[in-house]
Amino acid sequence: MRIETRPQTVLRTYPRWFYLPAGVVFTIFFVVPTLLAFYFSLTRWTLFDATFIGLDNYERFFNDPQLTAGLRNTFIYAVMTSGLKVIISLPLAILLTSRLHLKSVLRSIIFFPVLVSTIAVGITFGALMQPSIGLINNALGALGLGRPDWLGNPSLALFSVALVDVWKGLGIATVIFMAGILSIPNDYFEAARLEGGFWVKFRHVILPLSRNATFTVILLSFIGGLRSFDLIWTMTKGGPGFASDVLTSVIYKQYQAGFYGLSTAGNVVQFILVTIIVYPLMRFFNRRELEEL
Numbered sequence: 582m583r584i585e586t587r588p589q590t591v592l593r594t595y596p597r598w599f600y601l602p603a604g605v606v607f608t609i610f611f612v613v614p615t616l617l618a619f620y621f622s623l624t625r626w627t628l629f630d631a632t633f634i635g636l637d638n639y640e641r642f643f644n645d646p647q648l649t650a651g652l653r654n655t656f657i658y659a660v661m662t663s664g665l666k667v668i669i670s671l672p673l674a675i676l677l678t679s680r681l682h683l684k685s686v687l688r689s690i691i692f693f694p695v696l697v698s699t700i701a702v703g704i705t706f707g708a709l710m711q712p713s714i715g716l717i718n719n720a721l722g723a724l725g726l727g728r729p730d731w732l733g734n735p736s737l738a739l740f741s742v743a744l745v746d747v748w749k750g751l752g753i754a755t756v757i758f759m760a761g762i763l764s765i766p767n768d769y770f771e772a773a774r775l776e777g778g779f780w781v782k783f784r785h786v787i788l789p790l791s792r793n794a795t796f797t798v799i800l801l802s803f804i805g806g807l808r809s810f811d812l813i814w815t816m817t818k819g820g821p822g823f824a825s826d827v828l829t830s831v832i833y834k835q836y837q838a839g840f841y842g843l844s845t846a847g848n849v850v851q852f853i854l855v856t857i858i859v860y861p862l863m864r865f866f867n868r869r870e871l872e873e874l
Contacts, residue, residue, distance in 0.1 A: 761795075
């Protein structure tokens with residue numbers, strides 16, 4: 582007996598010319614500037630000329646006393662903002678995807694800070710955190726509590742800016758979690774409701790099935806924390822002293838002083854640092870995702 586087999590359909594990839602526009606754009610706007618940055622980091626340059634000096638810029642950069650404080654503060658800032666955004670935005674997303682009557686209003690309130698300029702947020706909270714006339718300290722004083730110098734105390738400055746960053750970025754993180762929760766089939770929630778209520782639903786349905794959203798929030802907020810500059814510069818300018826200096830503010834101060842080659846070397850160091858940290862995280866998250874399939 583002869584069994585006829587149907588030929589298997591082979592999925593054809595797109596023709597190579599289809600990738601050409603994307604390749605040209607990627608080369609012009611990413612590859613070429615990156616290569617130029619690597620070259621100019623090895624020079625002493627101005628707007629008119631460039632002198633090749635080898636690795637001198639990197640040697641001076643790593644001998645800068647601000648660098649150690651800047652690197653430490655960068656990691657503290659990135660970990661703190663990333664962790665708090667996950668911890669706070671997940672419960673908010675659960676609340677805003679529930680049957681709460683005012684959830685539309687609350688969604689608008691939570692997402693509103695995302696639409697406000699970072700510079701405006703920095704100026705506003707800088708005024709609110711003034712130790713003598715700021716609204717926050719006036720409220721604490723009315724309650725009989727202390728009046729901390731939020732931005733002038735070296736022990737508080739970096740954490741104060743990080744909290745403002747969390748407030749501003751909470752809307753995006755919450756929306757990502759909401760998208761993850763709303764993509765879960767309703768059958769899972771019905772089964773969890775029969776098994777034991779909210780805790781079963783949270784532990785066995787929401788937490789595992791919104792893991793991709795969690796990974797996305799961690800990655801985006803961590804990268805944002807490593808690259809953060811505008812909010813820190815607006816509120817503290819890296820002060821007091823080097824207390825809230827991060828890698829980007831150290832690079833900017835070198836650029837302000839006219840050390841263009843040195844600041845370019847700092848940008849290259851930041852690029853390599855972010856790549857070294859983020860790429861393994863992405864590989865780890867992708868591996869976990871594949872193991873669950």
